Amino acid sequence: MLAENNITVRAAVSGPNRFALGTRSRVPARKRTLASVRGLGWLAVALLLAFTATVRADEEPKFDAAALEFFEKEVRPILAERCYECHSATTAEPKGGLRVDSRAAMLVGGETGPAITPGKPNESLLIDAINYGDIYQMPPKTKMPPREIAVLTKWVAMNAPWPPEETKVIAKETFDIERLKAEHWCWNPIQRPETPEVANTDWPRQTLDRFILRRLEQAGLTPSAAADKRTLIRRVYFDLIGLPPSPAEVDAFVADDSPKALEVVVDRLLDSPRFGERWARHWLDLVRYAETYGHEFDFPIPNAFRYRDYVIRAFNE
Structure with missing residues (x-):
């Protein structure tokens, strides 16, 4: 309720400074209006920054010359020598669906998920595998020398710098069991159907015969005579x-x-x-x-x- 420049407010704030129900605010309405406008302004700025951050998150990150030089001189040769034979575009079908000849491909990952988490080597499957962790041990024949492991670990910690890539990697289609169930009966669990009712109850000799006879009756047909x-x-x-x-x-x-x-x-x-x-x-x-x-x-x-x-x-x- 507005009265001159004051407004009646109702609050449910507990404590000694709470407003009594029905009391008038001593803050002039004009000042509170300006404060509200300023608040909306800051909210708009925050939303704009959040939107900008979201857009930039989808963009390819930018790396300085030193980081790219480190990648080209130290990291790429290791990946090429140790990993490309099984995990690159040069193979007809990369093992485990994983490619390591592309930063985007490593972020998408293979059958077991993303290979790297930029900036977090301890959370990256690639680093766990080259350290011969409990789940994966790569390369499978011989463990990398400590120096090469340190280089790849440092690279991931540096946010995995990589030069700009021309092509984008499309994530593999997920296993959608519900879609598969709708497309083909083989994905649905086996069910025991109800035994159908038939008009000619004398012909069926077993339960299966009732299903055959029902289709015949639906088509207006009668069973053939029994063979001699x-x-x-x-x-x-x-x-x-x-x-x-x-x-x-x-x-x-x-x-x-x-x-x-x-x-x-x-x-x-x-x-x-x-x-x-x-x-x-x-x-x-x-x-x-x-x-x-x-x-x-x-x-x-x-x-x-x-x-x-x-x-x-x-x-x-």
Whole structure:
């Protein structure tokens, strides 16, 4: 409530200097208005500085000539000799996804995160690795001499000076499991679906049949009639071992009226070496297996059959 140049304020400040509720401030409104304007001005300056700092943080840092000379004379030769073979753009695929031929690349890091924390060598994975820490030991064959370790440690402590780079390093895409789940069913956990209701309850012999019958009914189709036993045994033979049954095997199956007659035949065929020979062919075709080179110089491939036999055994086991 305004009254002349004074304003009524309500405060909840405890202590001897607190205002009583409803009392008037003795500070003229004009002075308090000027103070508020000054306060807003300082707030604007603070926000501007914070924004400027944010923008500059994204920019490439500037280093003086002495720091860059130290890098070129002392640091880069060490990185080139000790690290570039496995961790640079000269390799088709840098190990661990890490490159050390770029400051930006080291800041992005590889599979285990950023390689360096500028100004903080004790928090940098690179320094921990070259000191043969508990997790990483690099280079893996021989530890660097103490002088080289000291040079790299000093370099990181100097904020990792590096000359301007022309290209920017893009961080690798993170493993987004939720996105993968939405894109493909294989990333989703296995769930037990509810058994569907079907109209023809006499046809299903097991739970799986209900899922098949539901799709048939949704499409307006009815299941095919059950195959006779002679047709059934031929289908099973061709499917499992790729060969027809003998007349004696057909007659024995037809004469067997036990409820497990088909189960006995299937188990016998699964135990047959012919099962592995039949189904291994699909894998061997996929890997383009051959026992000769297959061109104008059609030389045999020594011991190729060993891989073929291994695949057959794998299916039979």
